Amino acid sequence: MSERERDMMEATLRLIGRSGLKAVTHRAVAAEIGMSLGAITHRYRSRDLLVEAALNFALIREVKRLRALALRLQSEALDVGAWIDALVGWYAKELDTEPEIHVACYEAFLAAARDDRYRPIVAEWHQTWRRSAELALTAAGSRAPRLHADIFVSATVGMVLEQLAAPRRSFKKEMRAALSELVRGLIGQR
Template sequence: MATPPQPAAAAAPPTRGRRDRRGELRRAELLEAAIHLIGEHGLDAVTHRAVAAAAGVPAASTSYYFRSKDELIDEALRTLATREIVRLRERRTALGAAGAVDLEATTAALSAWIEEQITPEGRVAMLAQYQLQLEAARRPEAREILAAWKEGTDDLAETAMRSLGARDVTTAGILLVCAIDGLRLRLMASGHAPLAGAELRAVVRALLAGLVLA
């Protein structure tokens, strides 16, 4: 069976500001500060001054590297997408290398991934991802960033369902992505007690078992 093509991250636009290592480090600091602000307080919290303060750098730094709030938000989305695509590729490679993976192994891997994302640190990043994805959906120029992210997510889901012997790999993969998205939102945003450990694994196991027969 041929290996599916790996998704490519959307090409980054030309950057503003210093192009040396120091400049790249400062840009990275500002983007991490923006991501944290978005995850903690939402997109309205992002201003040049607030991002610079969160990064602990001079107030003029953000406008030196980013022309506008929209550019800063797009670059924050690109940073998150690139990071997540790398992680998706690693997980996809691990599943593909394992060949035929049993239900318990896939259940454990997906459950551990979900639990990583609902820790206090992971929760901030996940909320930032959802905020940025919604913003990108409103602005066509940002959608190419989401396209590469979607390809990586779909590829991982299809690899998982193929390894389990799903009847319809494409359909099962789409349903798996949608179900995990819904589960993560439930765990982060609802008043329900968070699922964890054996309880979370039982839910994921039932989901996978059902999708194999879809």
């Protein structure tokens, strides 16, 4: 992907993150990045193509970032507390610096609920998270790591969505406490 296309995708995602899918028009994207309207419409003839490209871009990029995070966290997986700390720290930083991108990813999840085209990349996103969580939960002694990873990922996704919708200053502390309690419950430790 060229730098110009990447700029278009990131501008489209910022618009989606700030105002939802309805905010995306060729003209709005052009204004967001200071590019000519013709350059946008030449590459993406319809608004639907522009939105589809941006949502796919967001999810593919997020899968790559999650894989990189999972690799970094693997060394911490044997210490579940350190793994949770690193995960929570990563999300806290992400939501402070790029909340619009994460909102756009949730928009992509909703798009997948309505349209089969988005389902494979959303499934890949979940598989990436599940594999990372499975590794840590196996190391923690889970007797059902796949099931427990699904529960852990669902809880994490829910907490991140809640933080995007109603930000709290205590997010990092609360998320760490909630995930730690969840893992203790899943593996039977009190």
